[in-house]
Amino acid sequence: MTPMNNNDIQTALGQLNKSSNVPWKLVDGALQKSFKFNDFSEAFAWMTQVAITAEKMDHHPEWFNVYNKVDVTMVTHDANGITQLDFDLAAKMDSFA
Template sequence: MIQKLTSDERTQQLAKLHRWESVAERDAIRRTFEFADFNEAFGFMTRVAIKAQEMDHHPEWFNVYNKVDITLSTHEANGVTERDIALATFIDSVTT
């Protein structure tokens, strides 16, 4: 079974990520991305979708034109796990 991160572990891992934040109302992390236009945002979402499928770990996301909001949490652990951190790390790598 996948174990969720402790509060201290989550804080340590968040410090390594770029502009991700804890979600106050639930055990999750979130980041908002802004791109030049819809095509760039959709291309980003496609890269993330391919990796998420490989990992069998899928984000919650919301897209309007050039903005993409992503929330990560592992449902079977009821909180943030190393899987979320790994996917967030990948997501950071395709936006820099």
């Protein structure tokens, strides 16, 4: 899988962020977003949905959960950069939240 160039990343980021109130950001060459839920149960239910999708895609998030908050980092280590897979999974995460 080939990494996207910066131009394509900016375009895809704009597209992705059209449909969400909290924007994904480009931080240190990765997509990052912090998701907030009402409580741990809702956060973990969302993580479960994402985990099933991630497994199907064979593309997995780096994430850090404390109570109702999940900090997500998406990058494709295999490609040494951001790929379409990162944007695909990011869009799924938004749709489940």
